[in-house]
Amino acid sequence: MNNVDASSQQDKNIRALHVHDAAGVGHDLVTTANEMGLRWQTLPMPSSYKWRWPGPLNHVLIRGRRTLWDANIAMRGRFVDVVHIHTGGLAPHARWVKSPWVLHLHGTDIRTRQYEESWHNKIQYGLQRAARIVYSTPDLAEHVASVNHKATYLPLTVRVEELPDWKPFSGRVVFASRWDDVKGAQTQIELARLLRADYPHLELHGLDWGKRAVEAAAAGVTLSPRMGKEEYTHWIASSSVVVGQMSTILSVSELQALAIGVPVVSSFDQSFYPGLRKLNERDAPGAVAPLINQIVSDPVRAAELQSGRQFIIENHSSRRGVETLLRVYRTLV
Structure with a gap:
């Protein structure tokens, strides 16, 4: 088996779980990967994140839905080789994931929100703990300079x-x-x-x-x-x-x-x-x-x-x- 064939076979054995989506990029990548014979799958954000309950019940909902989703990500992550988290603000949801995980920065998350007090800790969690980082537009390079050793430019993609x-x-x-x-x-x-x-x-x-x-x-x-x-x-x-x-x-x-x-x-x-x-x-x-x-x-x-x-x-x-x-x-x- 030559190197190209070996690499191709190795790629087909890599199982990846894409968590959430942004501008359809995650969906398009996974769809294309499946067409190429790769074993990638998606895990969308639960519909419960759109719910609002009245009064103190909403606090219970917020705490409960995060625990359930984080547990689901961790469980699904046990059956794949790589977990791929879309958008920096969702990085803390990978807290129980045992597989190596990739953080995908799409723009506003790293360009703007990482400098805002309400988002800073979430973004930093991902920058520090993700095994690898990919970012979507070339202007973001300066914003990931602190983790440049593990960051890769992944241009935005389109299913032509x-x-x-x-x-x-x-x-x-x-x-x-x-x-x-x-x-x-x-x-x-x-x-x-x-x-x-x-x-x-x-x-x-x-x-x-x-x-x-x-x-x-x-x-x-x-x-x-x-x-x-x-x-x-x-x-x-x-x-x-x-x-x-x-x-x-x-x-x-x-x-x-x-x-x-x-x-x-x-x-x-x-x-x-x-x-x-x-x-x-x-x-x-x-x-x-x-x-x-x-x-x-x-x-x-x-x-x-x-x-x-x-x-x-x-x-x-x-x-x-x-x-x-x-x-x-x-x-x-």
Whole structure:
């Protein structure tokens, strides 16, 4: 048996339990792993975490549900080789797990919450006790510097094969992320105002989601309710161009748009995504607005220039993510 075959057989013998999910990433990774013949499974957060009981009974519920879920994780963990905990705030739920466990940091947990008093101890518990750590976006590297020796960058992943075909509506611009400052809402709202004033023929669409959604609506954006994954990706696929979050990174929504083939305008740091062409040379709304109008006139040409779908297949497909995780898991079994 050659080394490749031996490695493949070893991988198939690794049993992994993914606890919870975040933005569908855990579900997609496990689904892809199963398709590859791997023995991975999921354990979602119990529905009891959505319950609220009146008066002192709620205190009993809170204590009881944590004990039961932690015991369930520990019990299920006895029958796998690796337990994979999604989001830093859930790390303490691994307190009784005997198998090696991986902590998956998705963004806000390590970027923001670890510095907040109410979350600090939970996040630190995971950073110190997890056997290995993986993090989802390149900007998080500085926030895991204290445990860099056991941290691995695991790019956000997308199941490209499940996404709809691109069927752009003429003149439709979609703002894909929620309207919060962490997503660059101020810049997005300023951009929407310019587009509405200078290019009134364009359709501006966004989600009714985020603390500044009301401002987006006032700027001329037609807001739609939050949607399930399938409806959301079809909505994205109806756009001639997607305005991504105006920050240094790309999140799942931008990656989905790129995978569908939609041209994406964003302020992402190109050093984080060296294989992806950035359509806008400048990030200021005054520079981006005319570019968007130009893209809308020939979105297919813009998509060909950006070649986003190929970039996602090569760097952010769920299969790539599974392969990266297998390299991490091999060090633990």
